[in-house]
Amino acid sequence: MIRLALVGCGPWAQDYACVASRLMGAVVAVAVDSDARRAAWAARLLNAAPLVVGSPECLASHAAEFDAIILHVPLADHSQYIHGAAAAGKHVLAAPPLTLSVSDACSLHQCSQQAGVRLMVASADRFLPSLTTLKSSLDKGQLGQLGLMRLHRWETVGPDQRDSATDASHGESAACLARDITLCHWLFGQMPTQVLAHGRGGPGAALPFHYLQLHLGFAAGGMAMLDYTRDLPRGSGYFSLSVIGSSGAAYADDQHNHQLMFTGGRATSVPTEQGLLGQLGRLQEFVRAIEQQRDPAGGSGEACQVMTIIEVAQQSIASGTVCQRREGDGVYVPT
Amino acid sequence: MSQPDAPSRPVFPCAVLSVVKHAYVARGVFSHPRFRPVVVADDPHVPEWTHERNQKFADECQVPYVRDINKALTEYGAQVAVVSTEAERHCEMSLRAVQAGLNIVQDKPITTENAIESCQKLVRAVESSRRKFLLWNRNFLPAVQQAHALIQAGEIGKPTAIHIDFYFSKDAGPPKGSSRPGDSPLNWQEYLIAAHVTSGDGGLGKLPMGELEIEGIYPLAYMHRLIGLPVRRVFARTTAHFHQLYADNQVDDLATVTLEMENGVLGTLCLGRIGAASHPDIGEIKLHVLGTKGALVMSEARPEVAVYYRGQPPAEFRNRRVAIDNDYQLMDNFAHAIDTDGETILDARAGLEIVRVVTAALQSGRTGKPVDVLPVFS
Numbered sequence: 055m056i057r058l059a060l061v062g063c064g065p066w067a068q069d070y071a072c073v074a075s076r077l078m079g080a081v082v083a084v085a086v087d088s089d090a091r092r093a094a095w096a097a098r099l100l101n102a103a104p105l106v107v108g109s110p111e112c113l114a115s116h117a118a119e120f121d122a123i124i125l126h127v128p129l130a131d132h133s134q135y136i137h138g139a140a141a142a143g144k145h146v147l148a149a150p151p152l153t154l155s156v157s158d159a160c161s162l163h164q165c166s167q168q169a170g171v172r173l174m175v176a177s178a179d180r181f182l183p184s185l186t187t188l189k190s191s192l193d194k195g196q197l198g199q200l201g202l203m204r205l206h207r208w209e210t211v212g213p214d215q216r217d218s219a220t221d222a223s224h225g226e227s228a229a230c231l232a233r234d235i236t237l238c239h240w241l242f243g244q245m246p247t248q249v250l251a252h253g254r255g256g257p258g259a260a261l262p263f264h265y266l267q268l269h270l271g272f273a274a275g276g277m278a279m280l281d282y283t284r285d286l287p288r289g290s291g292y293f294s295l296s297v298i299g300s301s302g303a304a305y306a307d308d309q310h311n312h313q314l315m316f317t318g319g320r321a322t323s324v325p326t327e328q329g330l331l332g333q334l335g336r337l338q339e340f341v342r343a344i345e346q347q348r349d350p351a352g353g354s355g356e357a358c359q360v361m362t363i364i365e366v367a368q369q370s371i372a373s374g375t376v377c378q379r380r381e382g383d384g385v386y387v388p389t
Numbered sequence: 390m391s392q393p394d395a396p397s398r399p400v401f402p403c404a405v406l407s408v409v410k411h412a413y414v415a416r417g418v419f420s421h422p423r424f425r426p427v428v429v430a431d432d433p434h435v436p437e438w439t440h441e442r443n444q445k446f447a448d449e450c451q452v453p454y455v456r457d458i459n460k461a462l463t464e465y466g467a468q469v470a471v472v473s474t475e476a477e478r479h480c481e482m483s484l485r486a487v488q489a490g491l492n493i494v495q496d497k498p499i500t501t502e503n504a505i506e507s508c509q510k511l512v513r514a515v516e517s518s519r520r521k522f523l524l525w526n527r528n529f530l531p532a533v534q535q536a537h538a539l540i541q542a543g544e545i546g547k548p549t550a551i552h553i554d555f556y557f558s559k560d561a562g563p564p565k566g567s568s569r570p571g572d573s574p575l576n577w578q579e580y581l582i583a584a585h586v587t588s589g590d591g592g593l594g595k596l597p598m599g600e601l602e603i604e605g606i607y608p609l610a611y612m613h614r615l616i617g618l619p620v621r622r623v624f625a626r627t628t629a630h631f632h633q634l635y636a637d638n639q640v641d642d643l644a645t646v647t648l649e650m651e652n653g654v655l656g657t658l659c660l661g662r663i664g665a666a667s668h669p670d671i672g673e674i675k676l677h678v679l680g681t682k683g684a685l686v687m688s689e690a691r692p693e694v695a696v697y698y699r700g701q702p703p704a705e706f707r708n709r710r711v712a713i714d715n716d717y718q719l720m721d722n723f724a725h726a727i728d729t730d731g732e733t734i735l736d737a738r739a740g741l742e743i744v745r746v747v748t749a750a751l752q753s754g755r756t757g758k759p760v761d762v763l764p765v766f767s
Binding site: 281296 | 556564565624645653655661663667684757759
């Protein structure tokens with residue numbers, strides 16, 4: 055039985071608590087936080103032991119109490135924790151982005167590989183039933199060669215909804231991009247040949263890139279179009295992902311999954327959600343990869359490539375130009 | 390429905406200038422009681438199959454078919470010309486009609502990539518003569534009107550971004566990759582002539598046209614209607630992804646376009662003729678609009694009714710669009726413009742603006758670089 059440590063105990067601990075009892079081959083054994091109250095609260099939810107620790111070094115001194123880490127610390131602290139975990143022979147599951155730079159991401163990837171531990175960088179998205187269904191159709195060849203991926207993600211990110219891993223402004227921008235670029239990379243399975251990105255702040259917003267738009271080109275004419283906003287009025291978000299292949303298409307679109315509610319005036323649409331199955335799938339894949347001593351779906355190698363695309367997108371936003379991947383060395387250059 | 394007490398309004402005699410491609414435009418025109426055909430016409434030198442199609446439509450309308458455009462424009466009392474030639478003849482035909490003093494209803498696109506100058510002449514002629522010009526479009530579909538009304542009412546604040554998906558699930562002959570070594574490339578015009586029976590001949594002409602050029606007008610007209618801002622720069626990816634016909638003729642059947650508009654408004658367009666297998670109905674066509682106070686996700690197909698029955702042909706759409714009044718509304722808009730010397734919902738200048746965007750996108754697709762959209766008369 056693999057013993058997991060949840061490092062960083064925010065509101066997300068409730069989601070882990072809901073899926074922990076369904077995990078095969080693992081338990082959440084420890085809830086770790088620098089704040090004693092938060093650690094105790096999460097530990098109660100997870101039926102785990104609380105551990106009050108404020109640094110990777112201190113965590114290393116408790117290494118005997120767990121085998122793997124579910125990492126929920128600020129993005130700027132990822133490197134320290136992952137290096138420490140690798141040194142202690144612990145596996146790590148983190149949300150994208152892995153770090154704030156390609157060089158840091160590659161360093162963590164190499165460090166984990168050398169230590170023989172699994173470093174998985176994935177959000178729950180790719181394990182959602184809707185997206186696994188879509189991907190499965192693509193993998194079975196039902197849709198033919200992927201020509202276009204279209205993604206819209208619109209949300210409201212209020213202070214209470216922010217993951218502590220994404221609380222720095224640069225990190226937030228990277229995190230916004232990382233989830234969806236990860237999906238794009240997962241579906242196309244290759245690096246883009248062209249990147250054009252646009253980003254802008256919201257009205258009165260202190261943080262950059264409340265709106266992001268990416269236009270990616272891939273080999274053999276493939277293309278992807280992604281847009282993200284965090285400026286929706288408070289309430290429901292919206293997500294839509296379509297893939298158009300040479301012989302078929304799949305549409306995972308929130309608009310199709312809304313019900314109607316009547317309480318006077320205009321009807322209200324109410325989404326029928328997919329529950330926490332995505333989170334369960336993510337956690338289970340991490341555990342299985344450890345058990346089977348294989349690279350997880352969403353391994354750190356992929357995370358390095360995603361980080362490269364993020365950096366290129368940020369360059370494109372700054373320069374207003376298309377960045378083209380040079381043949382041979384794979385370096386992106388402005389056109 | 391006749392209204393006995395209402396003052397009678399003039400009916401506009403119409404000359405139908407070629408129905409070589411779609412008859413749907415002419416039929417759409419005559420869905421309005423104020424427009425009636427008086428003659429169908431074409432030039433004498435067009436191929437015999439063109440004459441046959443024109444004759445057939447003239448017979449259907451019970452009006453003469455004349456192989457002389459000038460005669461049709463001057464001797465039948467026509468006040469309106471309905472132009473549905475091959476795209477490459479659109480502008481030239483419309484220009485002749487305007488110069489003869491007629492108002493114009495023209496099929497899309499307003500012109501082709503290599504005929505911008507003739508389109509500029511047309512725009513100048515229309516504007517200087519104060520004739521009315523309507524470029525055929527879908528802006529009066531119920532969902533598009535609803536989006537327009539919601540935006541105009543300020544429900545989502547000021548629009549900041551618009552994203553349109555325009556996938557229509559039609560086939561176009563054999564799939565890409567089906568040709569064998571030694572096969573001749575599929576002939577564009579021959580294929581499109583044969584596709585007339587399925588109304589799949591929107592790109593009919595001697596010169597091959599990609600879907601961005603053929604169909605791009607519709608989503609770009611939505612943007613024109615909903616946002617109403619000029620496009621300054623575009624970046625596009627274009628490819629032949631689905632159909633051998635398009636690959637052989639080196640034109641796109643799949644395209645994505647980033648649009649940078651005035652005032653920092655952004656847009657994207659994903660468009661393709663994605664094949665009949667890829668959607669149970671005509672295709673996934675959606676409008677996404679982000680504003681300063683909210684956002685809209687609109688399915689262009691709504692409202693629709695689902696119909697299923699034993700023995701249903703596989704190609705029959707299960708979801709049928711209903712309450713479509715686009716044809717009548719377009720023509721009512723056109724009639725109103727003539728009556729009041731007002732504007733049409735998509736006039737010649739707007740059509741040329743859209744062609745400028747399409748042309749820039751095609752250039753971007755070829756060069757891999759962003760391309761500035763030229764002003765209408767540069």
